[in-house]
Amino acid sequence: MPLEKISQVRGQAVNVPGDDIDTDRIIPARFMKCVTFDGLGEYLFHDVRYDSKGQPRDHSLNDPRFANASIMLSGTNFGCGSSREHAPQSLYRAGFRAIIAGNFAEIFFGNSINLGMPCVSISEDQRKQLAGIIEESPELDITINLLDSKIHASDHQFAFKLKDGARESLINGKWDPIDELLGKGEAIEEVAKLLIYK
Amino acid sequence: MEKYNLFQKVWRHHSVGLLDNGQTQLFVGRHLIHEVTSPQAFGMLREMNLPVRYPERTFATVDHIVPTDEVKEPYSDPLADAMIKELRENCAKTGVTFFDIDSGKQGIVHVVGPEQGLTQPGMTIACGDSHTSTHGAFGAIAFGVGTSQVRDLLATQTLALSPLKVRRIEVNGHLQPGVYAKDVILHIIRKLGVNGGTGYAYEYAGDVFDQFSMEERMTACNMSIEGGARVGYVNPDEKTFAYLNGKPYSPKHENWEKAVTVWSSFASDKGCDYEDIVLFNAADISPTVTWGINPSQAISVEEKIPDPRELTGAEASSAIEALDYMKLSAGSDIKGTAIDVAFIGSCTNGRISDLEEVASKLNGHKVKTGVKAIVVPGSQVVSKIAEEKGLDEIFKNAGFEWRNAGCSMCLAMNPDKLIGDQLCASSSNRNFKGRQGSPTGRTMLMSPLMVAAAAIRGEVADSREVFSN
Numbered sequence: 001m002p003l004e005k006i007s008q009v010r011g012q013a014v015n016v017p018g019d020d021i022d023t024d025r026i027i028p029a030r031f032m033k034c035v036t037f038d039g040l041g042e043y044l045f046h047d048v049r050y051d052s053k054g055q056p057r058d059h060s061l062n063d064p065r066f067a068n069a070s071i072m073l074s075g076t077n078f079g080c081g082s083s084r085e086h087a088p089q090s091l092y093r094a095g096f097r098a099i100i101a102g103n104f105a106e107i108f109f110g111n112s113i114n115l116g117m118p119c120v121s122i123s124e125d126q127r128k129q130l131a132g133i134i135e136e137s138p139e140l141d142i143t144i145n146l147l148d149s150k151i152h153a154s155d156h157q158f159a160f161k162l163k164d165g166a167r168e169s170l171i172n173g174k175w176d177p178i179d180e181l182l183g184k185g186e187a188i189e190e191v192a193k194l195l196i197y198k
Numbered sequence: 199m200e201k202y203n204l205f206q207k208v209w210r211h212h213s214v215g216l217l218d219n220g221q222t223q224l225f226v227g228r229h230l231i232h233e234v235t236s237p238q239a240f241g242m243l244r245e246m247n248l249p250v251r252y253p254e255r256t257f258a259t260v261d262h263i264v265p266t267d268e269v270k271e272p273y274s275d276p277l278a279d280a281m282i283k284e285l286r287e288n289c290a291k292t293g294v295t296f297f298d299i300d301s302g303k304q305g306i307v308h309v310v311g312p313e314q315g316l317t318q319p320g321m322t323i324a325c326g327d328s329h330t331s332t333h334g335a336f337g338a339i340a341f342g343v344g345t346s347q348v349r350d351l352l353a354t355q356t357l358a359l360s361p362l363k364v365r366r367i368e369v370n371g372h373l374q375p376g377v378y379a380k381d382v383i384l385h386i387i388r389k390l391g392v393n394g395g396t397g398y399a400y401e402y403a404g405d406v407f408d409q410f411s412m413e414e415r416m417t418a419c420n421m422s423i424e425g426g427a428r429v430g431y432v433n434p435d436e437k438t439f440a441y442l443n444g445k446p447y448s449p450k451h452e453n454w455e456k457a458v459t460v461w462s463s464f465a466s467d468k469g470c471d472y473e474d475i476v477l478f479n480a481a482d483i484s485p486t487v488t489w490g491i492n493p494s495q496a497i498s499v500e501e502k503i504p505d506p507r508e509l510t511g512a513e514a515s516s517a518i519e520a521l522d523y524m525k526l527s528a529g530s531d532i533k534g535t536a537i538d539v540a541f542i543g544s545c546t547n548g549r550i551s552d553l554e555e556v557a558s559k560l561n562g563h564k565v566k567t568g569v570k571a572i573v574v575p576g577s578q579v580v581s582k583i584a585e586e587k588g589l590d591e592i593f594k595n596a597g598f599e600w601r602n603a604g605c606s607m608c609l610a611m612n613p614d615k616l617i618g619d620q621l622c623a624s625s626s627n628r629n630f631k632g633r634q635g636s637p638t639g640r641t642m643l644m645s646p647l648m649v650a651a652a653a654i655r656g657e658v659a660d661s662r663e664v665f666s667n
Contacts, residue, residue: 022628024628024631032611033278047637188251
């Protein structure tokens with residue numbers, strides 16, 4: 001089945017400030033007791049969004065102004081910790097289609113690209129400026145354009161970084177590699193035969 | 199002659215070819231799975247109507263959700279029960295070997311792989327778990343993957359990946375008594391940061407790693423990912439081969455000699471290139487304790503808790519957030535911080551040598567009244583050896599609970615959880631907010647012996663003082 005060619009993501013954005021936001025924060029481990037990813041969106045950032053009685057706390061993800069956000073802005077080392085795909089899955093299932101941060105933990109980054117969810121990096125100054133724009137105009141649609149590698153927010157533009165391989169995979173609709181991997185059956189067998197271990 | 203490091207050699211040996219986007223299609227010779235990150239992958243295969251391509255290359259165990267004080271199924275937690283049944287059924291249907299609860303081989307996937315001899319030098323090893331870097335202790339390239347990649351592995355035994363840069367980290371000289379592999383890796387992460395290793399494989403070397411046992415090497419490699427490095431490894435040597443000799447899945451008889459020759463050939467060539475080299479002095483490392491909410495927020499047990507006013511930028515704001523969450527005061531001694539729970543176990547420090555080291559010091563000591571102290575062996579094999587040596591009795595006599603094998607309170611997906619804002623002295627690997635099962639629970643990472651010292655004193659203590667006799 002051909003995949004969508006993702007050359008841009010457009011939507012409202014929400015700022016979730018902080019560095020080193022780890023995968024346990026994004027989706028606490030107790031919500032991983034499941035055999036499918038269905039319903040994980042509900043638990044996104046659960047323990048920082050709700051208190052021990054289940055009452056919503058003051059958190060941007062609980063702010064009705066950002067209820068329709070599909071782009072998240074955060075700090076450095078976003079998604080560090082566990083390899084759990086449950087983290088990007090919970091973001092995706094909560095409606096997010098792209099993440100903007102200072103930089104990303106490697107496994108999280110790969111997992112997100114595999115879902116067709118671009119993760120783009122911008123500097124601290126750019127993040128501050130973009131956060132200001134979002135706070136001032138929560139309803140504003142911003143665009144992450146993978147063709148010119150820029151975030152467009154009203155009349156502002158922010159050049160972002162995204163690894164070349166990931167960018168091309170998204171633009172060319174090859175972000176899920178399974179078909180290409182499956183197509184190399186003979187070459188795979190050749191490598192397998194050369195190994196001393198089975 | 200061209201010189202290569204181990205990462206480059208293993209990578210090249212397993213490369214199938216380049217993909218359209220420039221990534222490498224990498225053959226992964228050993229695939230390990232567990233109940234949390236595999237059921238969705240099997241589901242995806244069923245949806246795509248794909249078989250498991252090389253079932254003999256995948257091995258399964260159950261670790262994250264298993265209760266450690268309950269043996270009989272069905273488990274009292276229906277979700278946990280459904281997960282183990284799903285894994286059992288997926289393995290049975292696809293021909294994947296499953297080290298089930300009744301196998302005598304069940305345990306934490308990163309303890310089971312090495313002790314079964316499934317982890318060998320020169321391999322590529324992947325598992326849907328970030329602590330897969332543990333297996334790098336054998337000179338393998340081992341890394342964590344997401345569930346979609348577990349699907350790719352089941353379907354093709356390959357992944358789409360980009361190569362990593364290699365940083366050589368040498369720790370030279372001699373460690374002081376009472377300083378362990380856990381202290382070494384916490385020190386490295388403290389100095390290089392939680393994202394210092396992003397994009398890198400860490401090659402650990404130097405006097406200290408040469409002298410380390412295989413289990414100590416595993417402890418250090420295990421936490422590579424806490425420093426941002428997806429891969430951490432030690433070049434294979436005689437210790438590696440001696441450890442593997444006679445393990446159930448190790449090469450046997452005439453295959454052994456050949457294997458040792460091939461394994462040796464994967465070691466980094468003398469004078470090969472590295473992206474960079476970082477040097478540490480072993481004498482600078484003390485028993486180390488974390489005070490914050492990420493593993494780089496660590497200090498020597500002799501130091502005072504950092505004052506955010508003396509830090510700058512992101513470090514300062516992160517420290518403010520950490521101290522607030524941990525309910526600790528800047529400038530106070532870390533020693534003397536009262537604890538509620540003590541946990542010895544996990545893929546970092548749940549091996550037999552960890553338990554032996556602690557048990558050898560416990561004579562005459564008792565866990566402080568009011569402290570809940572548990573010991574969770576990393577696997578059923580570890581548990582059996584420990585019980586044969588009478589370590590379980592030593593722990594129980596000292597006031598520890600002796601549990602069954604599993605991940606347990608490292609991430610609290612089973613019933614072993616902190617309650618409220620309890621503070622846990624833990625031999626595990628992550629001190630993230632809420633990591634140990636309570637949204638306000640607090641974790642301080644340290645070596646198993648430091649955990650035991652804290653359990654006995656009821657507060658963070660210097661193990662060298664507690665066990666001075």
